Amino acid sequence: MQLPKREDTQDINDLLSKLVERSKAITALLISREGVCISKAGNIETLNSTALAALVAGMFAATREVANIVGEEQFSILLQQGEKRHIHISLIGQRNMMIVVFEDYRRIGLIRHEARSISHDLVRILEQRKLSRKEDSGDISVPEFREYALNLIDRIFVVGEEEDASSGSD
Amino acid sequence: MPHLDPTEKQIVFKIVYFGPGMSGKTTNLLFIHKALTDKYKGEMLVLDTEKERTLFFDFFPVSLGTVQGYSLKFHLYTIPGQIFYEASRRIILEGADGVVFVADSSPDRLNDNTEMFRLMVENLRDIGIDPSRFPLVLQYNKRDCNPRLEIGEIERELDLYEIPVTESVATEGRGVMKTLQVVSKEIIKRFQIS
Numbered sequence: 001m002q003l004p005k006r007e008d009t010q011d012i013n014d015l016l017s018k019l020v021e022r023s024k025a026i027t028a029l030l031i032s033r034e035g036v037c038i039s040k041a042g043n044i045e046t047l048n049s050t051a052l053a054a055l056v057a058g059m060f061a062a063t064r065e066v067a068n069i070v071g072e073e074q075f076s077i078l079l080q081q082g083e084k085r086h087i088h089i090s091l092i093g094q095r096n097m098m099i100v101v102f103e104d105y106r107r108i109g110l111i112r113h114e115a116r117s118i119s120h121d122l123v124r125i126l127e128q129r130k131l132s133r134k135e136d137s138g139d140i141s142v143p144e145f146r147e148y149a150l151n152l153i154d155r156i157f158v159v160g161e162e163e164d165a166s167s168g169s170d
Numbered sequence: 171m172p173h174l175d176p177t178e179k180q181i182v183f184k185i186v187y188f189g190p191g192m193s194g195k196t197t198n199l200l201f202i203h204k205a206l207t208d209k210y211k212g213e214m215l216v217l218d219t220e221k222e223r224t225l226f227f228d229f230f231p232v233s234l235g236t237v238q239g240y241s242l243k244f245h246l247y248t249i250p251g252q253i254f255y256e257a258s259r260r261i262i263l264e265g266a267d268g269v270v271f272v273a274d275s276s277p278d279r280l281n282d283n284t285e286m287f288r289l290m291v292e293n294l295r296d297i298g299i300d301p302s303r304f305p306l307v308l309q310y311n312k313r314d315c316n317p318r319l320e321i322g323e324i325e326r327e328l329d330l331y332e333i334p335v336t337e338s339v340a341t342e343g344r345g346v347m348k349t350l351q352v353v354s355k356e357i358i359k360r361f362q363i364s
Contacts, residue, residue, distance in 0.1 A: 034265035035229075035245065036173040036182045050212050054229045054245065061261040062226075129177060136176035137363050140238050149242055149358045152234040156210055157351045165313045165337040165344035166321075 011125050015118045016041035016098075023114045025102040026085070030122065033057055033095045047101070056089055056099055077112075081105065090115050093123040172267050174363065180241040183357050184265050185350075188290050189272035190282040191251030194311040196228050197340040198272060199248055202350055203230055205343065210234065226250065227262050244354060251286070260293050268305035268357040269294075270349055272340075275310050275318040284327045305356035307334045309349045314339045 016028040020042035027042040029049055035057030037049045064074045078089040088100040088111050098119065100111055129136075173182040187195040196216065203214045214230040228248040235242060247266075249259045263269070271290065273283040294301045308330070310321060321335060334352050338345025 032173055034173055034182075034184060036175075036180075038175065038178060048213055050231050051215055051229070054231075054247075055215065058226060058261060061264065062258070065257045065261070129175075133174065133176060134363055137174055139176075140240065140363060142361065142363060145238055145240075146358050146361060148237045149234070149361075150355060152237065152242065153351055153354050153358065156206070156232075156234055157347050157354065158205075159348045159351060165339045165342075 012039045012122065013041055015121055019100065019114045019118055023100070023102065023107055023111045024104065025100050025107075025111060027099075027101045029053065029099045030092065031057060031097050031099060033061070033097065038096070042101075052099065056087075056097065060089060060091070060097055079108070088112065088115060090119060092119050093126060096122070096126055098122065171265075171364065172357075172361070173265075179239055180243060181237075182243045182245055183267040183354070184245045184247065185268050185270065185353055185357070186263055186266045187246070187248040187270045187272055188259070188263075188286070189249075189251055189270075189309075189311075190274060190279065190286040193251060193272045193274040193279075193283075194338075194340040195248040195251065195272045198270070198309075198311075198338070198346050198349070199228050199230065199246055201340055201343045201346045202232075202246065205347060206232065226258055256289070259289070260296060263290075263293050263299075264297050266294075266299075268307075268353045270307045270309055270353050272309050272311050273319075273324055275312045276315050277317055277319055280319060280323065280327065283324050287324070287328055305353055305360060307336060307349060307353040307356065309336045309338050309345070311338045311340050311345075313337045313345070314342075 012030060016030060016039060019025065019028050025042060027040065027044055027047055029040040029052065030038045031053040032038060035054040037053040040049055060078065063078055067074045076091045080087040085101060085103055086105055090098050092098050098115060100115060102111055187198055189195050203211060210232055212231040214228065216228045217226040230246055232244045232246065233241060247262050249262045271287060291301045294304065308324065310319065325333060334356065336345055336349040336352055338349060340346050
């Protein structure tokens with residue numbers, strides 16, 4: 001079965017929101033292994049989710065290398081304990097991760113339980129998205145996309161006249 | 171392959187600045203960050219040591235705007251240049267849509283450049299990328315040094331053909347935006363939905 005786009009976004013947001021509500025977490029984010037934020041819920045105003053996603057993806061990848069060194073394929077959960085805030089990171093399938101930021105460390109058991117309880121549904125929705133990606137992106141005309149994107153690049157990555165470096169500083 | 175998300179309506183391409191230690195990768199990113207107006211750029215992360223050498227990576231996102239209803243973004247990364255950070259480099263290359271190889275134009279760094287280029291090719295192959303069919307730009311940086319490598323020397327050492335080449339003095343910003351333009355255009359020209 002293929003979920004309609006709007007519904008499946010809603011599903012992922014709903015699942016993350018439910019986790020935040022039940023566990024009294026501050027924020028929950030779903031990110032890709034490449035460090036792109038896919039969805040977020042909770043108090044998202046105060047956190048730089050783009051930077052957080054890039055850093056956590058790097059951190060998780062580094063941990064995978066650590067796991068290999070000690071003879072594990074990967075660690076599926078990472079926990080960062082701070083003074084006031086803590087982060088619970090769990091692997092969602094092979095290509096995604098869920099980040100939960102929370103304050104009361106006594107709730108770690110609840111966080112872990114809630115994260116585990118929605119991970120299966122997240123994997124299912126993400127798998128469906130992957131299967132229907134080509135069809136869902138049918139609204140993109142590749143030649144036009146390329147043309148517009150190249151225009152934006154020319155306009156925004158501006159090369160000034162003084163840019164020529166071939167003559168060095170002489 | 172870019173992160174194409176029809177649900178969230180975003181397309182994110184990843185560009186990695188690769189090269190030997192102290193060749194100017196972070197300097198490239200710092201200049202781009204400074205040159206772009208605020209509405210196009212996000213905060214820059216610099217993860218370095220006290221000796222100003224990149225420890226893990228530098229990163230910042232660029233949002234170019236909306237194309238056919240999709241938010242078009244580039245995520246720019248650098249790798250740590252020191253030879254012993256092999257694992258970090260491989261991690262950062264994963265998911266890359268294009269690479270700028272920042273070479274140091276000092277003649278005494280020719281071997282560092284070629285050694286690091288070979289490592290990059292190896293790393294790309296390890297993650298299933300064929301470097302000959304991949305957006306790759308060779309930037310001769312530090313063109314203000316004297317003496318300096320001739321354009322073509324690195325390619326000759328590595329038997330490289332038809333690789334786009336740019337020249338730069340990243341500390342002054344010369345050639346930096348040009349390089350970014352070249353690599354991002356190479357990426358867009360190859361864009362397909364799969």
